[in-house]
Amino acid sequence: AQSVAQPEDQVNVAEGNPLTVKCTYSVSGNPYLFWYVQYPNRGLQFLLKYITGDNLVKGSYGFEAEFNKSQTSFHLKKPSALVSDSALYFCAVRDMSNFNKFYFGSGTKLNVKP
């Protein structure tokens, strides 16, 4: 079975500090991984993806993610958090046996305090 796990329901960080939102995955073969952000009462917005190549992926709004195959992780990072980064973040993986299916993590609420 293919899945993703986000072990932290909530992450609190002070503005200006670096942030990390964790994601681990379980898939057979090489994964296609995505990060999305959701603001209140809105749909999910795409941040970045890892398909192949460089393990450090850069995305929107200054976010980046590090793919680690040995640890089966795809953690989302940002060097300096902004209050406006406060939102719900979802990690997702594509089903590698059926490219039309995606599996999402349970989400991590990021709180950035001034």
Add this chain to the structure above:
Amino acid sequence: NAGVTQTPKFQVLKTGQSMTLQCAQDMNHEYMSWYRQDPGMGLRLIHYSVGAGITDQGEVPNGYNVSRSTTEDFPLRLLSAAPSQTSVYFCASRSSLIVDQPQHFGDGTRLSIL
């Protein structure tokens, strides 16, 4: 460019009532999908479609029907609503032509079943 449009935004139903959630996209995307979002569970795939006349089941299809008569529209039908179907429903679309394309999400329909 409206993207993915969902209607209605909010709805309250009584147990046993039927309802159709509407989803339309103007990006000429072949792939469309429906998810439900529940606290602590992330997004779970209900049904998806890879083109007009073609639909398939996701993780949690029971109690829901779909059809795809046009590229633009992908309605989700609840034939006999149950309290367990209280959730936030998201429609998403993406191009099938490029394998690693992310999904575009609507802003959701918040559905309460009494």
